[in-house]
Amino acid sequence: MEIITGRLTADAEVREVSESTKVVGFTIAVNHSYMSGEQRREIARFFECSYWRNAGIAEFLKKGDVVQVFGHVGCRAYVTKDAEAAAALTFRVSEIKLFSSGAKHANAGEPANETGDLPF
Template sequence: MTDINTVIVVGRLTRDAELKYTTTGTAVSHLSIAVNRSRKTGDQWTDEVSYFDVTLWGKSAESLQQYLIKGKQIAVEGELRQERWEKDGQKQSKVTINARNLQLLGGGSGGGGTGRPPQKQTGGYSPEASSEEGADYHEKFEDDIPF
């Protein structure tokens, strides 16, 4: 069996995406997302955040650039890549997500962006279209799941 390297994360952009081009003219966008998680420790809920660097390539990088602004919620499906380099004689490494698919989700920018006007969202997730109106999927439950 071959190895599997697939990851799916949903989070919010921590900064506006940065679009660059390789020497061969391929578009590459660098972005960073924050993924929040709540967990119960004893009687208290604690929030934890993980930050992930994401790389998006080609036409997707170019066409989505104007929408990838700080605070925007996105879903990313891709593979993990370990980048390695040497700095001042010390070996360094970092795990990043190489995006295969990126989807814009509900919610607007959290402020701080580049001053671009808000764009009308077409397609994708729409909170108004939810089949369970008023459902709170971020609800904190009192009891732990018994399994």
């Protein structure tokens, strides 16, 4: 079992694959930095994740949130629209740990309750 920690690149999406089966799909970006001579370089790796256990968690997986996932890494080969060969890293998630929840997004559009009176 592997563990990766990163940020969600977009809100999670739920797909229905049969009448009784749903899968939650999301992408996690994992940043790595290293020194090349005296210059620091950064690369990002993207994992296309699938979670088959509970579709209800999708409402808590919002763009920018930090998550840690446990599961198994895989890869997928495909051909792009330009007929070029490409590959993607996949991750079949068995457990998700939320480090920042979607709750902060729920009130994002509401104005703060500011009054000039102090409560004492």
